[in-house]
Each structure stands twice: as C-alpha cells, then as structure tokens.
Amino acid sequence: MTIxxxxxxxxxxxxxxxxxxxxxxxxxLILNMIFVSSNAASTDDAWMRSYxxxxxxxxxxxxxxxxxxxxxxxxxEFAELRSGWLYYLSGxxxxxxxxxxxxxxxxxxxxxxxxxMSLPLMAQARWREAALQINSVINISRFNxxxxxxxxxxxxxxxxxxxLQKHAEEIIQYYPxxxxxxxxxxxxxxxxxxNINAKKTYQQVLLRxxxxxxxxxxxxx
Amino acid sequence: MTPYTKKLIFLLIFSCLLPNTLFADNESxxxxxxxxxxxxxxxxxxxxxxxxxxxSIFIDTxxxxxxxxxxxxxxxxxxxxxxxxNNILYLGGQYHSYPESLPGKVSLSVDTYNExxxxxxxxxxxxxxGPGAGMPPTVTVTTERISNxxxxxxxxxxFLNYTKSFYVDLGYxxxxxxxxxxxxxxxxxKQWTPTIGFSFNDQYDWLILRHYNIDLSNDTxxxxxxxxxxxxxxxxxWVKNTDNSRLDNLQFSFLTGDRLFAVDHDARKIYNLSDMQxxxxxxxxxxxxxxxxxxxxYTGLEEYKxxxxxxxxxxxxxxxxxxxxx
Numbered sequence: 001m002t003i004x005x006x007x008x009x010x011x012x013x014x015x016x017x018x019x020x021x022x023x024x025x026x027x028x029l030i031l032n033m034i035f036v037s038s039n040a041a042s043t044d045d046a047w048m049r050s051y052x053x054x055x056x057x058x059x060x061x062x063x064x065x066x067x068x069x070x071x072x073x074x075x076x077e078f079a080e081l082r083s084g085w086l087y088y089l090s091g092x093x094x095x096x097x098x099x100x101x102x103x104x105x106x107x108x109x110x111x112x113x114x115x116x117m118s119l120p121l122m123a124q125a126r127w128r129e130a131a132l133q134i135n136s137v138i139n140i141s142r143f144n145x146x147x148x149x150x151x152x153x154x155x156x157x158x159x160x161x162x163x164l165q166k167h168a169e170e171i172i173q174y175y176p177x178x179x180x181x182x183x184x185x186x187x188x189x190x191x192x193x194x195n196i197n198a199k200k201t202y203q204q205v206l207l208r209x210x211x212x213x214x215x216x217x218x219x220x221x
Numbered sequence: 222m223t224p225y226t227k228k229l230i231f232l233l234i235f236s237c238l239l240p241n242t243l244f245a246d247n248e249s250x251x252x253x254x255x256x257x258x259x260x261x262x263x264x265x266x267x268x269x270x271x272x273x274x275x276x277s278i279f280i281d282t283x284x285x286x287x288x289x290x291x292x293x294x295x296x297x298x299x300x301x302x303x304x305x306x307n308n309i310l311y312l313g314g315q316y317h318s319y320p321e322s323l324p325g326k327v328s329l330s331v332d333t334y335n336e337x338x339x340x341x342x343x344x345x346x347x348x349x350x351g352p353g354a355g356m357p358p359t360v361t362v363t364t365e366r367i368s369n370x371x372x373x374x375x376x377x378x379x380f381l382n383y384t385k386s387f388y389v390d391l392g393y394x395x396x397x398x399x400x401x402x403x404x405x406x407x408x409x410x411k412q413w414t415p416t417i418g419f420s421f422n423d424q425y426d427w428l429i430l431r432h433y434n435i436d437l438s439n440d441t442x443x444x445x446x447x448x449x450x451x452x453x454x455x456x457x458x459w460v461k462n463t464d465n466s467r468l469d470n471l472q473f474s475f476l477t478g479d480r481l482f483a484v485d486h487d488a489r490k491i492y493n494l495s496d497m498q499x500x501x502x503x504x505x506x507x508x509x510x511x512x513x514x515x516x517x518x519y520t521g522l523e524e525y526k527x528x529x530x531x532x533x534x535x536x537x538x539x540x541x542x543x544x545x546x547x
C-alpha cells in the first residue's frame with residue numbers, strides 16, 4: 001500500500017495536490033511504522049509470554065500463546081519444535097508427537113526434532129518406536145550423548161540386557177567421566193548375573209556421584 | 222487337513238526361516254514372535270469325557286506398537302464317548318491409538334476362530350435279542366462322518382494408561398456352533414466381558430477382575446439355561462531383580478460362578494465343552510531367557526457339571542508353552 005501511494009505521488013503534476021498527498025504519505029508512513037513495530041512487539045510478546053508461562057508451569061497456555069505461528073507460510077520450524085516440547089511437558093504426548101513430526105517434515109536433518117519426538121514416545125511407553133527414532137539420530141550423529149543415553153533407557157525398558165551391556169560398554173569409552181552411562185552398565189551387569197562387574201561399576205558411579213542411592217543400596221547388599 | 226491348515230503350517234515354517242536381521246531389535250519396525258503350546262486335561266468322575274489334549278501354535282507380528290497381526294492353529298483331541306478332534310484356525314488383529322484427549326493407549330482388537338470340517342466319530346449301538354432267545358446283547362461299534370463348525374468373532378476395546386497402573390476393557394464374543402450330530406444343529410452364544418485392572422506394590426503386582434456375562438440362544442442343548450454369569454480374578458506378580466534366565470512372573474487366577482461356552486481373549490482359549498464350568502483355580506509361572514525366549518507353565522483345577530445328568534466332575538490341567546522373539 002505504501003509503494004502504491006508513493007508511485008501515485010511521483011506521477012501527480014498538481015503542486016497543491018502534491019502537498020496534500022505528501023502529508024497523507026507521511027501520515028501513512030508513520031502509521032505503517034507504528035503497525036510494523038507493534039507487530040514485532042506482539043511477536044516478541046508472544047514468545048516472551050510463552051517462556052514466562054513455561055517457567056510458571058503453565059505448559060498448555062505457553063503452547064497456545066505461540067499457536068498463531070503454526071499457521072504461518074512457509075511453516076515455522078521453531079514454533080513446531082517449541083509446541084512439541086511444551087505439549088510434551090503438559091502431558092499431551094500425542095499432540096507433542098504431531099508437532100515434532102511436522103518439524104521433521106520441515107527439516108529432515110533436525111536432530112532437535114528427532115530427539116524431541118523420542119521423549120513423548122518414551123512417555124507413552126512406545127519403547128521400540130522411540131528406539132527407532134533415536135537410531136535415526138545416531139545414524140546422523142554417531143556419538144550423540146543424549147541419543148545414546150535415551151537409547152539405553154529404551155533398551156532397559158525393553159529388558160534387552162545383553163544389548164544394553166554391550167552398548168554401555170562401548171559408549172562409556174567416549175564419555176568416561178559420565179555417571180549415567182555407568183549406572184545403565186551396572187544395571188545390565190546385575191541383570192546378566194555378573195555381580196562382580198556390577199559392584200565394580202557401581203563403585204565407579206560413587207566416585208563420580210557420591211551419595212548415589214542406587215549404587216549405595218547395591219553395594220550394601 | 223483343510224487348505225487353511227496347510228497354508229498356516231507353511232506360514233509358520235516360513236516365518237521360522239526368515240532371517241533374524243529382518244526383525245532385528247530396535248532397527249526394524251517389525252517385531253515377530255512365535256509360540257507353541259500344549260494343554261493337557263484329565264477329567265475325573267466324568268461320564269462323558271476322559272481326557273482332552275490341545276496343541277496350539279501362534280505367530281504374532283507387531284509394527285512398532287501401532288498394529289499387530291496374529292495367526293494360529295489350535296488342535297483339540299478328546300478321548301470321550303464321541304472321540305471328537307477339532308482343527309481351529311485363529312486369526313487376529315489389533316490396532317493401537319494414542320488419542321490426545323486421553324492419558325493412555327486405546328486398543329481395538331478382533332480375534333476370530335474358525336473351524337469347518339468333517340470328522341469321523343465312533344458310535345456304539347446295542348441290539349437286544351428277542352425275548353427268550355438266550356443270546357447276549359450285540360454291541361456294534363460304527364464310525365460316522367459328522368460335520369462340525371465353529372465360528373467366533375471376539376472384538377475387544379481396551380484402555381491402558383501410560384504409567385501402566387490402570388486398565389479397562391470391554392470384550393464381546395459371538396460364537397456360532399453347528400453340528401450335524403446333535404439334535405440342536407445350530408446355536409449361538411453372546412458373551413460380554415467387562416474388565417478392570419490395576420497395578421500396585423510399585424507395579425510389581427497386577428490385578429485383573431473380569432465379569433463373564435453369557436447369553437445362550439437356545440436352551441435345549443443346555444436345559445433351562447439361557448444365561449450364565451461368572452467372575453474371574455487374576456493376579457500377576459513380577460519377581461524383583463530377576464536374572465536373565467530366572468523366573469519373571471507368577472500368576473494366580475480364580476473363577477467363581479457359572480460359565481458355558483466362554484472365550485478367554487487373554488489366553489486365546491475357547492471353552493467349547495458343552496458342560497457348565499462352575500469354578501476354576503490356576504497357578505503358574507513364566508521364565509524368561511535373555512528377553513528373547515520365554516517358557517511358561519500353569520496348572521489348575523476346573524469344576525464342571527453335566528447339565529443333562531447332573532454329573533459333577535473335575536478337570537486337572539497343565540498348560541505349558543514356549544515363546545520365541547525373533
């Protein structure tokens with residue numbers, strides 16, 4: 001609208017008319033600036049409101065405050081990712097999965113989306129589907145820490161103790177100071193009737209995490 | 222052997238020959254398991270039946286917790302007056318949905334059982350000689366071809382919350398029995414089974430309560446009985462800190478009330494004896510080996526009543542099986 005008005009001013013021959021149109025143009029420009037800045041402010045406000053509501057634990061309201069960005073063209077990848085996360089936190093796992101799926105459609109390389117989607121799948125106890133999703137992250141990012149620890153959680157819930165043991169034994173070499181991987185490894189040893197290694201591993205856990213209840217309880221047996 | 226049976230046996234052999242990599246853990250969306258079971262029944266004090274042996278084999282495929290398809294074959298052989306044997310084809314499917322409005326999984330399953338074949342039964346007839354003939358009665362054993370058919374459709378809708386602490390389902394089973402041997406050639410049975418289940422003891426125990434409400438279409442095959450009602454309680458206890466090859470869970474179940482022509486969709490078991498089941502008790506365990514194989518054995522006692530002769534009798538059974546995940 002601004003451009004059209006400007007062109008009209010350019011072609012106008014009459015000086016009086018030109019003055020009048022210049023004044024009109026200025027006022028439109030000012031109005032336009034006000035509108036653009038208020039729009040930007042409203043965008044910022046929406047995101048700010050979403051973060052504030054998340055911090056207050058109002059996850060559904062936080063997701064609703066950014067809902068308008070989901071209707072944008074081209075699709076707003078970040079709005080999909082954030083909605084996926086917020087609906088996961090709110091406990092609406094199916095809706096969370098829908099948003100993460102859309103985010104993956106927008107960007108097939110998105111590790112954020114793939115890892116994000118594994119969370120609601122795990123919350124729904126869909127361990128095998130979650131493991132498939134996590135494996136697609138590992139295919140892109142071979143030693144991704146989050147992917148490997150979440151995959152270990154899936155293996156534990158699927159009671160794949162042999163697989164968990166081999167997996168944790170391999171990954172602990174890349175993250176030797178990590179207590180979480182050691183806990184998974186100790187649990188796998190314990191379920192595989194290898195109590196000597198389970199004890200040794202829980203002792204390693206205590207070095208990294210003094211007071212770790214599970215390790216203390218196991219070693220006290 | 223029916224064409225269905227041949228196809229199923231081929232399918233089972235084929236599934237066992239499939240390469241493991243096709244169903245590798247966490248790398249394929251498909252999950253396959255096969256199981257073989259034996260159920261031995263010994264009836265004491267029965268005037269009609271001595272033993273019943275049931276062999277069954279099932280193949281189950283699951284596509285990442287979204288849907289599953291199953292097929293199986295159940296072979297029953299009775300040592301009884303008529304010496305009946307049955308080949309029942311089982312086909313089942315299940316679809317899982319995860320609605321936004323519910324905090325859990327909703328599943329719809331449909332199981333079907335089908336038997337339609339001719340079998341040979343032994344018939345004993347006694348011919349009395351005329352008065353004063355001084356001859357003993359003549360007992361003649363003949364074989365006779367009879368046609369039996371059984372069709373069951375068993376849909377179940379269920380809900381299980383994500384934390385696996387609460388379960389509810391509603392099952393319906395429509396059974397149609399037909400036989401050229403009996404006076405009542407055809408009758409049907411409608412069964413409703415509302416079920417509620419919940420976990421306790423930090424999810425190491427799981428309790429299920431189920432009501433069997435059964436309507437019989439024709440009361441002449443079961444005189445005076447058009448409706449039966451029974452309650453079942455099933456407790457499963459998971460053993461803490463199990464090692465790889467040790468006991469995984471123990472199960473106890475108890476049934477009280479009257480039950481006739483029931484269908485148990487958990488055990489995929491058809492109670493097709495034409496006698497009234499009045500009580501049942503069972504106990505058993507499930508052993509797992511590396512989460513790839515499991516072995517289970519259950520034993521129990523069932524009480525029956527023959528409606529025609531008022532004969533009360535018992536069945537001691539052993540049900541055992543082996544399941545392999547590929």
